[in-house]
Amino acid sequence: MQINGVTIDETFAEAFPMKGTRVIITAQNARWARIAAESMTGFATSVIACGCEAGIERELAPEETPDGRPGFAVLLFAMGGKTLAKQLETRAGQCVLTAPTSALFSGLEGGTKIALGKNLRFFGDGFQTSKKIGAKRYWRVPVMDGEFLCEETTGVAESVGGGNFLILAKSQPQALAACEVAIEAMRKVENVIMPFPGGVVRSGSKVGSKYKALNASTNDAFCPTLKGQTRSQLGYEIESVMEIVIDGLSADDIRAAMKVGIEAACALGSDHGIQRISAGNYGGKLGPFLFPLHEILS
Amino acid sequence: MSTLTLTLRQPCSQRIDVAALLPETLIHQSLESIAATTLPVGNREVAVGELFSLEGDTEALDTLVFQGETGSLDAVGKGLREGTIEVMGDAGSYLGMQMRGGTIRVSGSIDAYGACELKNGFIEIRGNAGDFLGASQIGNLKGMAGGVVLVRGNAGDRVGDHLRRGIILIEGHAGAYLGSRMTAGTIAVQGTVGPYAGYAMGRGTLLLAQAPESILPTFQDCGTHTLGFIPLLLRSLKSYDTVFCDRAETLKRVHRYAGDFSALGKGEILIACV
Numbered sequence: 001m002q003i004n005g006v007t008i009d010e011t012f013a014e015a016f017p018m019k020g021t022r023v024i025i026t027a028q029n030a031r032w033a034r035i036a037a038e039s040m041t042g043f044a045t046s047v048i049a050c051g052c053e054a055g056i057e058r059e060l061a062p063e064e065t066p067d068g069r070p071g072f073a074v075l076l077f078a079m080g081g082k083t084l085a086k087q088l089e090t091r092a093g094q095c096v097l098t099a100p101t102s103a104l105f106s107g108l109e110g111g112t113k114i115a116l117g118k119n120l121r122f123f124g125d126g127f128q129t130s131k132k133i134g135a136k137r138y139w140r141v142p143v144m145d146g147e148f149l150c151e152e153t154t155g156v157a158e159s160v161g162g163g164n165f166l167i168l169a170k171s172q173p174q175a176l177a178a179c180e181v182a183i184e185a186m187r188k189v190e191n192v193i194m195p196f197p198g199g200v201v202r203s204g205s206k207v208g209s210k211y212k213a214l215n216a217s218t219n220d221a222f223c224p225t226l227k228g229q230t231r232s233q234l235g236y237e238i239e240s241v242m243e244i245v246i247d248g249l250s251a252d253d254i255r256a257a258m259k260v261g262i263e264a265a266c267a268l269g270s271d272h273g274i275q276r277i278s279a280g281n282y283g284g285k286l287g288p289f290l291f292p293l294h295e296i297l298s
Numbered sequence: 299m300s301t302l303t304l305t306l307r308q309p310c311s312q313r314i315d316v317a318a319l320l321p322e323t324l325i326h327q328s329l330e331s332i333a334a335t336t337l338p339v340g341n342r343e344v345a346v347g348e349l350f351s352l353e354g355d356t357e358a359l360d361t362l363v364f365q366g367e368t369g370s371l372d373a374v375g376k377g378l379r380e381g382t383i384e385v386m387g388d389a390g391s392y393l394g395m396q397m398r399g400g401t402i403r404v405s406g407s408i409d410a411y412g413a414c415e416l417k418n419g420f421i422e423i424r425g426n427a428g429d430f431l432g433a434s435q436i437g438n439l440k441g442m443a444g445g446v447v448l449v450r451g452n453a454g455d456r457v458g459d460h461l462r463r464g465i466i467l468i469e470g471h472a473g474a475y476l477g478s479r480m481t482a483g484t485i486a487v488q489g490t491v492g493p494y495a496g497y498a499m500g501r502g503t504l505l506l507a508q509a510p511e512s513i514l515p516t517f518q519d520c521g522t523h524t525l526g527f528i529p530l531l532l533r534s535l536k537s538y539d540t541v542f543c544d545r546a547e548t549l550k551r552v553h554r555y556a557g558d559f560s561a562l563g564k565g566e567i568l569i570a571c572v
Binding site: 127 | 531533566
């Protein structure tokens, strides 16, 4: 398959099940809501070492948030419900509770519930109060700038992590340019995040390592400097490969994001050095969700 | 869905306990069967058919309408779980007592103990409400524990006595001892309130659009604040078509008094800054 002169490999991305949740962070203005959201989703690129994968899903207008203030929707994913709950509590406590003027709400209804303000309330040292509004309970925790308002729980969804595709280009600047347009397009897709820095990962990994202590190591088959040194998947003209990793609340969301992202990258075409689109395929070692590129783009 | 209308044949000088007349208990019953049911009237038992004329259909009954000189009807909608009761006129005491769901609408006023020990559901009083709205029964320690009560007019004394949860909205004025002994929940008043507001309240919120003449000395001034939960709370009332919803933004800036320190002291009186 070719799109605009770009070859689409007949391969598939391989992903794995995760637990996911969405929270809504609001603040006095969008600037401070963003600061809280960025803090909360910092150091959350990969479950390999970060505990969870998290990112900003999108900015919310005041009319879209529970308290009528500007906000951001944040998605968090972890390998299990307990880990997700722990990561959420830690990140909410250290990054949102502490952020000036912030408030924190559930962004996902139904499913299993995990604590949001349920435990954070104890920061109030007995001065915290709750309000039950409709079917939901909210905690008002007195803090030095006023009150931190936080919903008691948020929902958990059976989610998918590790959807991905690779952009292979003639040069590093061209690979990055294609990633940038892909990410810009993918950010408009709901229910997904691209958790790596700026949405892009240049150090794609394979499962396992020659070193026993490591369970992941560099994806040497796609490292351009190793073309003559390993069983490379790269042609002589490929000088740079970058990966976009996607976590989503469902497999359909991942498919939608992959399609949009690949199409945006291919729109630049071979004239801009984009040679191939491939995907992380680990021969079934990674997980049960398969996303064939040709099927997604057909 | 169908409606059954019960019209009082003549004004009654005795109190009529209509607790047995609920949509959920009358559904599928024939009009003859309903007419033969007896109700306590004073110290007698009188057949529904002698008291009311019945009109309507009970096959898919979800709305019960009382009309006529309805001020003598006590315990309207007591224990209601689902469906709607409409009172076209006034109602007596204990309206909506221990109600667990559904809706009661009263076009006139009600007597004391309306929404007493209410668990859930919505009650709208277009006129005034008597004393002990949303309170506990005499001797009990647990008042209203959920639901929403909206009074378009004024309310009497001791509104929300022993209130545990839920929201009471009074668009007019409220009497003395507003929120006395409440343990949680919210009472909002658009008009003036009488003396001793928040007397012995342990927790909960009194949200007042107008400053009372005085605050009990057992409340402590915590200063002026903008509280985010207020617009969240008031906007959640949108479906009830109340003035409080319209004031979600203006009422969020409040003067906060904590108390009552003669009790637990974790309650608050919030007075709108205007």
